[in-house]
Amino acid sequence: MSGTLYGIGVGPGDPELITLKAHRILQTVPVVAWPAPLEGESLARKIAAPHITHAPQEVAIRMPLETAQFPDRSVYDHAAEEIGGHLESGRDVAALCEGDPFFYGSFMYLFGRVAPRFDVVIVPGISSLMAAAAALHAPLAARNDLMTVVPAPLPEADLSDAISRSDSVAIIKVGRHLAKVRRVLDDLGLAANAQYVAYATMTDQIVSPLSEITLEKAPYFSLILVHKRGVAWR
């Protein structure tokens, strides 16, 4: 019998923000796969480390950290082949995903290749969106709010349009687009409502009004929350 691929959301950073289900699977799964930059450690593997107390086989899926618009297909072809070999031999594989597997995660490219041939179970994880709101003490949305997740690499006019039409926005993938995001929020008169979070729930977490952040470039793991009413419960 073939093995099952588990897409495991390991949450935003704090190892305690993993689900009991993910924890249970990680305790015994014979093979663990994880994304990592071309060199250096895997954040997903680091978050999961306290939960993996046996010595599974490991599959590294290495790619550039700031995922390109169209990620290199060969990386996923290769990973799907290696993981497929384990599944064919009856070994379950847990693929670790930062946050949630299906929320802007690269896991979906692996999923697209493996799901047609093998059983896949997705174990949802805490998204950085919810973790950032918790850290900020700022509810994301209430009642009939229109809430939009806005990737900062979009063109300035698209950012402005999306933000102006929403009650609540979460701006993700800020990175080198920070100056552009500030400009858009200033133009819309929303700068005072913008809250910044980096490394939510990790030991180096930063939580601040965006106006007090003096960086030119935000870290990859940062996001900006803006609510038009200031706070959602108003």
Place this chain on the structure above:
Amino acid sequence: MSGTLYGIGVGPGDPELITLKAHRILQTVPVVAWPAPLEGESLARKIAAPHITHAPQEVAIRMPLETAQFPDRSVYDHAAEEIGGHLESGRDVAALCEGDPFFYGSFMYLFGRVAPRFDVVIVPGISSLMAAAAALHAPLAARNDLMTVVPAPLPEADLSDAISRSDSVAIIKVGRHLAKVRRVLDDLGLAANAQYVAYATMTDQIVSPLSEITLEKAPYFSLILVHKRGVAWR
């Protein structure tokens, strides 16, 4: 010393989709508060039941199930007073929240009343959004997708506008607005891309293309996911 209020996300339904952190707090907390309909059981309390193995004091926060546009302030005033009494006496309180506490949850009204006077810690939970995507095997969003959470009670023109401008939408609070949502999706030529999930991760979970659902009215715990590209990884 005063107690701490914990806003605990208990996740979408499967008791195993609670975090280790929530589990740890629930094991020992002296007071547990939970929302419930005017009569009958609390879903949040039911989800948390396997994790509460001692006998804490319990605070019921009862209100109409289909939360009105402006929830009754007196319910929260009352709950905040009762919970404040426990906190003042040094007893920690865990307030249970379906899904995530800060994602369209009624917990924020309690938070707004308690946070100015006492320490509050938010423990994020798995949202039904991520749980539905996992159940559907349908990634929510990829790359630079604009993703919008759209409450179905909005007027038809607003729904149409929000959906047409997004790459991916999650339509929440469908309930008696199902026919309107269908009409909007039909008009936009997106009906074939719409996926329906009810009671995600619960024992009575339903997962189906929307086109195969013949209900007139959707249950309160249902949502509809639509991606313009059909699947996000394309």
